[in-house]
Amino acid sequence: MLHVALAGNPNTGKSTLFNALTGMRQRVGNYSGVTVERVEGRYRDAEGRPVSVLDLPGTYSLSASSPDEEIALSVLVGRAEGVDTPDVVVIVVDAQNLERNLFLASQVLELGIPAVVALNQVDAALAAGIRIDPVELTLEVGAPVVATVATRGEGLDLLKQAVNRAAALPPATRQFELPDEAAQALAPVEACLARGGFNPSAAAMEALRLLAVTQIGPHLAAVPGLAAAVEKARARVEVAGLTPRSLEAEARYGWIAGVVERTTERTHTGKKTLTERVDAVALHRVWGPVIFVLLMALVFQSIFTWAEPLIGWVEGLFNLLGGSVGAALPQGDLRSLLVDGVIAGVGSVLVFLPQIFILFLFIGILEDSGYMARAAFIMDRFMRSVGLHGRSFIPLLSGYACAVPGVMSTRVIENPKDRLATIMVLPLMSCSARIPVYTLLIGAFIPPVAVAGIFNLQGVTLLVMYLLGTLTALAMAAVFKKTLLKGRARPLIMELPPYRLPSVRSLALSVGHRSSMFLRKAGTVILSLSIVLWALATYPKTKPVPGTPAEAAQEQQLAHSALGRMGHVIEPAVRPLGYDWKIGVGIVSSLAAREVFVSTMGTIYGVGSADETSGALREKLQRERDPRTGLIAYTPLIAVGLMVFYVYAMMCMSTVAVVVRETGGGRTGVKWAAFQFAYMLALAYGAAFLVYRGGLLLGFH
Amino acid sequence: MDSQLMQTLVVGLIVLAALAYVGRRAWRTVAAARTPRGGADAGGCGSDCGCGH
Numbered sequence: 001m002l003h004v005a006l007a008g009n010p011n012t013g014k015s016t017l018f019n020a021l022t023g024m025r026q027r028v029g030n031y032s033g034v035t036v037e038r039v040e041g042r043y044r045d046a047e048g049r050p051v052s053v054l055d056l057p058g059t060y061s062l063s064a065s066s067p068d069e070e071i072a073l074s075v076l077v078g079r080a081e082g083v084d085t086p087d088v089v090v091i092v093v094d095a096q097n098l099e100r101n102l103f104l105a106s107q108v109l110e111l112g113i114p115a116v117v118a119l120n121q122v123d124a125a126l127a128a129g130i131r132i133d134p135v136e137l138t139l140e141v142g143a144p145v146v147a148t149v150a151t152r153g154e155g156l157d158l159l160k161q162a163v164n165r166a167a168a169l170p171p172a173t174r175q176f177e178l179p180d181e182a183a184q185a186l187a188p189v190e191a192c193l194a195r196g197g198f199n200p201s202a203a204a205m206e207a208l209r210l211l212a213v214t215q216i217g218p219h220l221a222a223v224p225g226l227a228a229a230v231e232k233a234r235a236r237v238e239v240a241g242l243t244p245r246s247l248e249a250e251a252r253y254g255w256i257a258g259v260v261e262r263t264t265e266r267t268h269t270g271k272k273t274l275t276e277r278v279d280a281v282a283l284h285r286v287w288g289p290v291i292f293v294l295l296m297a298l299v300f301q302s303i304f305t306w307a308e309p310l311i312g313w314v315e316g317l318f319n320l321l322g323g324s325v326g327a328a329l330p331q332g333d334l335r336s337l338l339v340d341g342v343i344a345g346v347g348s349v350l351v352f353l354p355q356i357f358i359l360f361l362f363i364g365i366l367e368d369s370g371y372m373a374r375a376a377f378i379m380d381r382f383m384r385s386v387g388l389h390g391r392s393f394i395p396l397l398s399g400y401a402c403a404v405p406g407v408m409s410t411r412v413i414e415n416p417k418d419r420l421a422t423i424m425v426l427p428l429m430s431c432s433a434r435i436p437v438y439t440l441l442i443g444a445f446i447p448p449v450a451v452a453g454i455f456n457l458q459g460v461t462l463l464v465m466y467l468l469g470t471l472t473a474l475a476m477a478a479v480f481k482k483t484l485l486k487g488r489a490r491p492l493i494m495e496l497p498p499y500r501l502p503s504v505r506s507l508a509l510s511v512g513h514r515s516s517m518f519l520r521k522a523g524t525v526i527l528s529l530s531i532v533l534w535a536l537a538t539y540p541k542t543k544p545v546p547g548t549p550a551e552a553a554q555e556q557q558l559a560h561s562a563l564g565r566m567g568h569v570i571e572p573a574v575r576p577l578g579y580d581w582k583i584g585v586g587i588v589s590s591l592a593a594r595e596v597f598v599s600t601m602g603t604i605y606g607v608g609s610a611d612e613t614s615g616a617l618r619e620k621l622q623r624e625r626d627p628r629t630g631l632i633a634y635t636p637l638i639a640v641g642l643m644v645f646y647v648y649a650m651m652c653m654s655t656v657a658v659v660v661r662e663t664g665g666g667r668t669g670v671k672w673a674a675f676q677f678a679y680m681l682a683l684a685y686g687a688a689f690l691v692y693r694g695g696l697l698l699g700f701h
Numbered sequence: 702m703d704s705q706l707m708q709t710l711v712v713g714l715i716v717l718a719a720l721a722y723v724g725r726r727a728w729r730t731v732a733a734a735r736t737p738r739g740g741a742d743a744g745g746c747g748s749d750c751g752c753g754h
């Protein structure tokens with residue numbers, strides 16, 4: 001099978017091209033030893049032969065100064081553990097930024113691997129008045145160049161043909177000359193690398209690259225005498241009056257300037273591009289933040305209004321399923337386990353799939369359209385005011401989907417104190433796991449009344465919960481940066497990609513993948529915990545006093561069960577917040593994952609209900625009465641307090657685990673994770689207490 | 702064997718299997734956390750966090 005690797009700068013449409021080539025036939029994993037994502041897929045060529053495609057991390061160079069660059073380089077030189085050496089490399093180049101993209105391309109082309117250049121986004125380049133001649137560029141770089149528009153699938157057949165033929169072509173070589181003194185100084189380094197198994201072309205590329213880097217990198221660790229040879233070469237280059245650190249950049253950019261001049265024709269229309277016109281408003285000092293908040297409001301509004309009918313259908317489906325299973329099985333524990341434990345528990349979480357789907361769809365649209373980078377730019381002002389680096393906002397934004405990749409992506413932050421401060425506040429960003437909790441409580445207790453004519457109170461409440469988490473994250477970051485993690489804020493430098501129409505295929509893949517992860521979690525962790533909680537809520541059994549009404553008998557059984565007894569132990573701790581033992585049990589069980597709160601309530605109300613098809617969980621919560629007073633047990637005030645608790649509490653063991661590891665592992669990691677868990681729990685308890693007690697004082701109930 | 706006893710046995714097996722799964726997951730999470738940064742694959746995120754990784 002032919003092995004193809006895709007290399008390229010970030011924002012070149014590399015992943016879109018990968019999706020267009022491989023479709024749904026993808027596998028996501030990790031490179032051995034590091035947490036860099038490894039995405040592989042397959043396609044069949046015109047003759048029906050399978051071709052394996054590896055999407056390398058997007059990098060600006062092969063300098064190996066970050067884990068992504070190190071991995072890309074290791075794979076391309078055939079030194080990555082468990083990864084096949086590519087037979088052909090496809091270098092994805094953004095036609096709108098040819099000059100910058102050719103730096104990485106020139107490095108890859110020198111590695112001696114058969115290569116094809118995919119000149120992507122030629123449509124956007126043409127619209128911006130940039131016309132590149134692919135034939136001329138082919139002659140300049142020494143490898144076939146194919147013009148593509150990955151979002152529309154244009155040029156893919158030609159690209160596949162070029163990939164098939166590339167393996168038979170002679171590999172490209174360096175197209176520029178180094179000064180004689182530099183070439184002589186590097187010769188011993190190249191010889192050293194050649195003895196270490198590198199081909200002459202790759203050895204020449206590596207030798208030039210090593211002049212500018214401070215560490216030679218793990219993939220070269222086994223080459224004997226390399227560090228000493230590089231040191232000598234640096235000294236000789238300096239003696240010759242050249243600068244080792246900038247020699248590679250000067251040589252490559254010198255060549256690139258000529259290539260761009262000979263292959264590119266620019267027609268200045270005088271008109272501003274669409275991106276420039278949109279950015280004039282979207283990045284405006286005043287309108288930028290206003291548009292950002294309005295967009296967020298639209299997202300949360302849509303989560304409620306669009307998902308509502310779908311949620312009704314899913315609820316109906318689970319009620320029907322529960323009824324059918326209940327009717328098919330004889331009375332007994334197995335029927336109760338399936339109906340009250342599995343269907344009520346897992347079903348109560350799965351009904352929120354439409355909302356999670358819509359959230360992921362919006363996140364995908366914002367990412368693919370290029371707006372997410374603008375959001376980071378807009379938020380930079382606020383980030384700096386709290387002492388954080390602007391780069392921190394990208395991990396914080398990914399925290400809206402899930403804190404775990406957010407914490408891992410803080411590795412892009414170079415300053416250790418900035419990174420630690422970001423990790424410490426990141427779980428305060430409301431992740432998708434909180435959606436079932438928020439939606440259950442909002443749907444049950446917040447009326448869908450209009451606000452300001454266009455919004456409804458349910459969507460506004462959800463937006464407030466997200467804003468509360470975000471603003472508290474920034475406030476806590478300011479506290480950490482002024483106390484435990486003092487340090488100066490530094491300016492943000494980032495690339496703003498041009499706006500693009502998101503590709504439907506790409507969106508479908510990312511939303512489908514993320515939603516399937518949610519389904520998998522429901523089918524594994526939540527299913528298992530629902531079964532365990534059902535057992536705890538069912539045993540030991542008690543015999544009801546004859547003549548006790550069915551509902552009261554179920555309530556007595558629940559109170560007598562192991563779960564009921566545990567709940568009554570927990571109850572004094574949560575009573576000050578207005579919660580009963582059932583919510584207390586829900587909170588404790590959701591330490592594993594936040595959605596488990598919903599499945600726990602589903603199981604408790606499944607076991608505690610005499611009627612198995614008595615409606616959705618939110619209706620049961622609305623009807624619940626305090627057995628001691630006979631009054632309504634859960635009020636809107638309690639629901640708001642509970643949501644605030646979930647905004648702040650660190651109820652996710654996966655996040656705790658990744659924080660331990662990312663803050664150094666061992667005792668240091670445990671210390672930071674324990675500190676984070678404790679401060680967030682204190683914040684959650686304090687805020688929920690203030691909301692409930694303050695609300696009561698103000699006359700709410 | 703009557704139907705009630707059969708149901709109880711099946712339920713017992715299912716609950717044990719669920720407990721074993723939850724225990725295994727908890728153990729794997731702790732083990733992944735103990736490995737310092739850069740020394741393990743993404744076990745914490747792993748398969749089920751809903752984050753798409």
